[in-house]
Amino acid sequence: MISRLSGILIDKESAHIVLDVQGVGYAVDVPLTTYYQLPSTNEPLTLWTHMAVREDAHQLFGFHEREQRSVFLLLIKVSGVGPKLALTILSGMEVSALRNCLQREDIATLTRIPGIGKKTAERLVIELRDKLDKFSVSLPGEQKAANVSLVPEATASEEAMSALVALGYKPVEAQRAVNAALKDSALNSDDTASVVRAALKGLLKS
Template sequence: MIGRLQGLLVDKQAPEVLIDINGVGYEVQLPMTSFYELPDVGNKATIYTHFVVREDAQLLYGFANTSERALFRELIKVNGVGPKLALAILSGMTASEFAQTVSRDDASALTKLPGVGKKTAERLVIEMRDRLKNLTIDGANEPLALEATAAASANKDVEGDAIAALLALGYKPQQASKAVAKVLSPELNSEDVIKLALKSML
């Protein structure tokens, strides 16, 4: 089991990153809530991981802190929720926001996330209500170790990067394009646009 990675951030293409550890590059998929906290390429970071082995692939999912990873692990136990959908859920809202949504029995808020239908949303509310009681969701438990703060950088492909990230998270092309166009602004980098686009669809 690979539980944590600490190394040099080589590449960032939402929602995936490449982190170099002693010459070995690990591809890791992160929810956007964790992706926002990453430093710029070329800096070091520590990412808490969940390792999935399938017949056709070995996949690493990364998180900013252990509480977010714990929530991910509980989500994939829910019938009909796989790693990809769990990642999309945590990209659309933070762990604390998800916990609040479940505590309010607000299934309708969950249906706004890609891939979450009415039945899945209701199942999430029912099954996660008790599981969340055993988790500490405060967003401050063992935060992502950054050795450099993330800085906004100019990117001429901001719109394309943002749309590609939303497509990777499960949104439809038209839905992604519309959301990005709604929030696109010259002073924003791709991460800002992705974040605002996701919020605009909730």
């Protein structure tokens, strides 16, 4: 089992990266909270990882913080929540927000995350309501992500659109959420992470 990787970041696109470790390129899927902390390409990077083994594929999932990987592992133990959906959950909600949502038994908010139906939301509440208590504050990465700007190859709004679609939102929903977020005069419209966070907040409240 691959638990940790250190190498050189050679490619990054939406929530998918390639990490070169001594000449071997590892494809790693990451949540947006990790993606927005990535260095520039050709820079060193260390990730805490989980490898999911299936008959038809081996997938690596990477996280900046060891604690966030721990939450990911708790999520995939819930019936109906696979690695991809767990990654979507961690991309759409900070751990602290997820914990509060489960404690409030807020099924409505959970079902606004793509891929989560009412039954899955109820299982999340029942099985994880008390297991996230030890994560009583936001993880370090959650605090830093909002202040990290990407080196843009596209505009922040275009990057945000791509990120939301990668999470499973329909393009029309993503565009509407980004447009609504950009109307906030206090928002840094040049910072992709800030735009995504604001758009997600609107999507989860709608």
